Amino acid sequence: xxxxxxxxxxxxxxxxxxxxxVSYFQHVKPxxxxxxxxxxxxxxxxxxxxxxxxxxxxxxxxxxxSHRQMTYxxxxxxxxxxxxxxxxxxxxxxxxxxxxxxxxxxKEGMECTGLMHDEHVITVELPNFVELAIVETxxxxxxxxxxxxxxPAKLETGAVVQVPLFVERGTVIRxxxxxxxxxxxx
Numbered sequence: 001x002x003x004x005x006x007x008x009x010x011x012x013x014x015x016x017x018x019x020x021x022v023s024y025f026q027h028v029k030p031x032x033x034x035x036x037x038x039x040x041x042x043x044x045x046x047x048x049x050x051x052x053x054x055x056x057x058x059x060x061x062x063x064x065x066s067h068r069q070m071t072y073x074x075x076x077x078x079x080x081x082x083x084x085x086x087x088x089x090x091x092x093x094x095x096x097x098x099x100x101x102x103x104x105x106x107k108e109g110m111e112c113t114g115l116m117h118d119e120h121v122i123t124v125e126l127p128n129f130v131e132l133a134i135v136e137t138x139x140x141x142x143x144x145x146x147x148x149x150x151x152p153a154k155l156e157t158g159a160v161v162q163v164p165l166f167v168e169r170g171t172v173i174r175x176x177x178x179x180x181x182x183x184x185x186x
Contacts, residue, residue, distance in 0.1 A: 002062045004037045004054045012044065012115075012122075014061040015052075019044045019122060027056075044122045047096030063117060070114040070124060072106055080106070082114065082124060091121050102126045104159040105177045126177060131186050132156050133172045140165030153182075 011022045020041035029035040035056035042049050054060065070082040070091065079092040080103075091114065095103055105126055112124040137153035150162040153173075161175055163182045172186040 001059050004056055004058050004060060006062070007037055007039065007054075007060070012063040012065055012117075013041065014063050015041075019063060019117065020050065021123070023049070042099075044097065047099070065122075066116045068114045068116055068121070070112050070121070072108060072110045072112060072124075074108060082112065082121070084114065084121075085111075093121065093124065097123050099123070102177070105130050105132070105155075105157055105175070107132065107157050128176060128178055129174055129183065130177050131172055131174050132159070134163070134167065134169055137163065137167065137169050140167070150182075 007022055007025045009022055009025065013020050013022065021044050022039055023042050024040040026038045027035065028038055037054045037056065039052050039054065040049060041052055069085040071085060073081045073083050073090070075081070076092070078094055080095065080098060082091045082093065083089070084091055098106070102125075107130070110126065110130070112126050114121045114124050116122070132155040134153045135156050138151050140149075140151055149165050151165055152160050153163040153167065154160050155173075155175070159175075159180070161180055161182050163173065167173065167182075167185065174183040174186055175181065176183055
């Protein structure tokens with residue numbers, strides 16, 4: 001058993017028999033009354049988002065998850081197929097289990113981490129930094145701005161990020177997928 005002091009992003013809780021992953025939390029200490037923790041929880045089975053407030057110091061039931069290396073293979077209709085690198089099994093997952101924020105950076109052959117609960121993959125986590133090629137961007141002209149300007153660039157997976165003016169089409173860049181932010185050219 002853990003307490004609300006142990007809450008962090010990515011933690012999976014067992015509330016009323018449902019597995020809920022913390023996507024946002026905030027410790028609040030009002031001037032009057034007791035402290036509490038405000039959270040946004042995502043149901044790992046169906047993707048539904050729930051907002052819940054816990055009293056400070058309240059006991060919560062955490063779930064022990066094991067991690068397993070997986071590789072994204074292909075998409076077949078509504079299922080995304082991953083290969084478990086330990087057992088070489090095919091693991092089909094729906095887009096709600098993966099999450100829309102991760103799907104826009106998912107590329108064939110990408111290595112991911114599968115989160116396992118009771119020998120079932122409940123979700124996958126992509127690497128924090130991904131390397132993708134730019135397929136479409138406007139040309140940046142010299143002297144557009146006095147300080148470093150940016151322009152939108154469409155990546156090979158369909159995601160759009162802001163890049164500096166000097167980055168051209170066909171360039172492979174490193175992106176922090178958690179913040180949708182350009183880091184560097186590769």
